[in-house]
Amino acid sequence: MAKIKSVYVCQSCGTQSPKWIGKCPACDEWNTYVEEQVGGAAEKELTNWREEGAKTGGSKAVRLHEIEANSEKRIITYDQELNRVLGGGIVHGSMVLIGGEPGIGKSTLMLQLALSSKRLKVLYVSGEESQQQIKMRAQRIGQSSENCFILAETSTQNIFNHIREIQPHILVIDSIQTLSTPRIESAAGSVSQVRECTAELLKFAKESNTPVFLVGHITKEGGLAGPKVLEHMVDTVLQFEGDRHLAYRILRTVKNRFGSTSELGIYEMQSTGLREVSNPSEILISQREEDSPGVAIGASIEGNRPLLIEIQSLVSTASYGTPQRNSNGFDGKRLNMLLAVLEKRGGFRLSSQDVFLNVAGGIKIEEPALDLAVCASLVSGLHDSPISDQTAFAAEVGLGGEVRAVNRIENRISEAEKLGFKEIFISKYNMKGLDQKKYSIKIRAFSRLTDVFGELLG
Numbered sequence: 001m002a003k004i005k006s007v008y009v010c011q012s013c014g015t016q017s018p019k020w021i022g023k024c025p026a027c028d029e030w031n032t033y034v035e036e037q038v039g040g041a042a043e044k045e046l047t048n049w050r051e052e053g054a055k056t057g058g059s060k061a062v063r064l065h066e067i068e069a070n071s072e073k074r075i076i077t078y079d080q081e082l083n084r085v086l087g088g089g090i091v092h093g094s095m096v097l098i099g100g101e102p103g104i105g106k107s108t109l110m111l112q113l114a115l116s117s118k119r120l121k122v123l124y125v126s127g128e129e130s131q132q133q134i135k136m137r138a139q140r141i142g143q144s145s146e147n148c149f150i151l152a153e154t155s156t157q158n159i160f161n162h163i164r165e166i167q168p169h170i171l172v173i174d175s176i177q178t179l180s181t182p183r184i185e186s187a188a189g190s191v192s193q194v195r196e197c198t199a200e201l202l203k204f205a206k207e208s209n210t211p212v213f214l215v216g217h218i219t220k221e222g223g224l225a226g227p228k229v230l231e232h233m234v235d236t237v238l239q240f241e242g243d244r245h246l247a248y249r250i251l252r253t254v255k256n257r258f259g260s261t262s263e264l265g266i267y268e269m270q271s272t273g274l275r276e277v278s279n280p281s282e283i284l285i286s287q288r289e290e291d292s293p294g295v296a297i298g299a300s301i302e303g304n305r306p307l308l309i310e311i312q313s314l315v316s317t318a319s320y321g322t323p324q325r326n327s328n329g330f331d332g333k334r335l336n337m338l339l340a341v342l343e344k345r346g347g348f349r350l351s352s353q354d355v356f357l358n359v360a361g362g363i364k365i366e367e368p369a370l371d372l373a374v375c376a377s378l379v380s381g382l383h384d385s386p387i388s389d390q391t392a393f394a395a396e397v398g399l400g401g402e403v404r405a406v407n408r409i410e411n412r413i414s415e416a417e418k419l420g421f422k423e424i425f426i427s428k429y430n431m432k433g434l435d436q437k438k439y440s441i442k443i444r445a446f447s448r449l450t451d452v453f454g455e456l457l458g
């Protein structure tokens with residue numbers, strides 16, 4: 001057996017060093033080295049592949065077509081938003097990591113999953129809260145389930161004992177940073193503990209075909225705490241985000257081995273837990289009494305879902321030398337590009353103006369199809385002339401000031417129509433093959449930005 005020795009491990013990337021270093025040579029992070037114990041029982045010799053009967057662990061290679069696919073057999077939960085971000089339900093034996101800032105609602109989301117899956121045994125393991133605290137939370141949510149088991153435990157060995165006894169259909173670990181395995185000496189939350197505990201749970205998930213949800217902390221910088229390998233090990237990474245001061249929460253797929261990564265789930269945090277928001281456009285467009293300058297509505301698509309999004313901008317004369325450019329929820333570089341296009345191709349004097357852009361609802365959007373809405377909002381803000389709240393926009397804007405086509409225009413138009421908009425501005429190049437008669441909303445097609453503003457500003 002290898003001797004136990006202590007090494008210093010970078011908590012950011014996992015690089016090891018025999019002595020303490022201030023700055024990690026591998027990832028350039030400062031003060032990330034922490035002493036950890038390695039070796040001992042956990043350290044094993046490398047397997048020699050030439051050895052007769054090399055330890056294959058009872059596994060067997062089979063031809064692809066002999067493998068039974070069980071992709072169709074997903075667990076469909078009561079939470080439609082969760083089903084959507086997972087790519088259509090929970091895949092058996094999959095491991096899902098949910099990251100997010102403290103207090104955003106990760107534990108609430110997981111407890112709601114446990115309480116709503118009444119016919120499936122769910123074991124909810126918490127290393128952060130006591131059973132009483134979880135009970136109080138469940139009362140707040142106002143649901144109960146015979147099959148929801150709560151365990152306050154941090155040792156993986158004990159957890160596995162309970163798992164063998166209860167045989168849950170779904171396992172929730174809140175959070176992975178609080179677990180420790182007795183096989184390793186270092187403290188809970190350290191890189192080696194997180195990695196080992198995840199490896200043990202992964203083995204359990206794959207061998208028993210039980211889905212495992214891991215709640216993960218995030219660091220000050222917003223990344224998932226623990227080694228990057230954590231993200232590689234799990235099948236799906238979900239990010240729970242939102243402004244803590246606003247009620248809306250967005251569950252975003254960062255990685256998914258079983259589905260698309262562009263899906264969004266939207267929730268509202270209420271006094272009785274998280275509520276699914278099935279028609280997000282309604283919440284993303286603020287209720288306005290009258291038309292206000294600087295506001296334009298863009299028809300965006302996130303994943304498979306069209307979303308109408310309100311872009312607000314404030315344009316005011318800069319009082320100091322360099323004008324400010326401030327963007328909330330929209331890419332700052334893209335905003336600068338659109339400002340330059342408006343200045344150069346449209347002749348709008350924006351270079352001496354402070355510009356503040358905001359996507360309503362605290363949502364972050366990266367879609368070129370919002371370009372035209374952003375431009376319209378900026379010009380409306382500059383001229384202090386409101387755009388009708390019956391108008392929506394869906395087009396990309398090119399460097400030459402051209403209005404470009406975007407994908408899935410039909411979905412965008414239908415969504416705008418559904419929400420009662422009277423007209424939508426799109427690119428002329430999107431008109432090919434578009435059956436206008438299908439829609440009652442007026443479709444206005446343009447090829448140049450200047451024509452759009454000729455129309456809007458009259």
Ligand code: TYD
Pocket residue numbers: 100101102103104105106107108109137140141269270271272273274
């Ligand atoms: P929590 O799930 O504990 O967050 P995390 O596990 O990500 O740290 O969420 C806690 C926050 O949500 C807390 O500020 C209280 C609020 N909350 C509600 O507003 N309503 C509720 O019904 C619940 C359970 C929590």
Ligand code: MG
Pocket residue numbers: 106107108128174
């Ligand atoms: Mg929590």
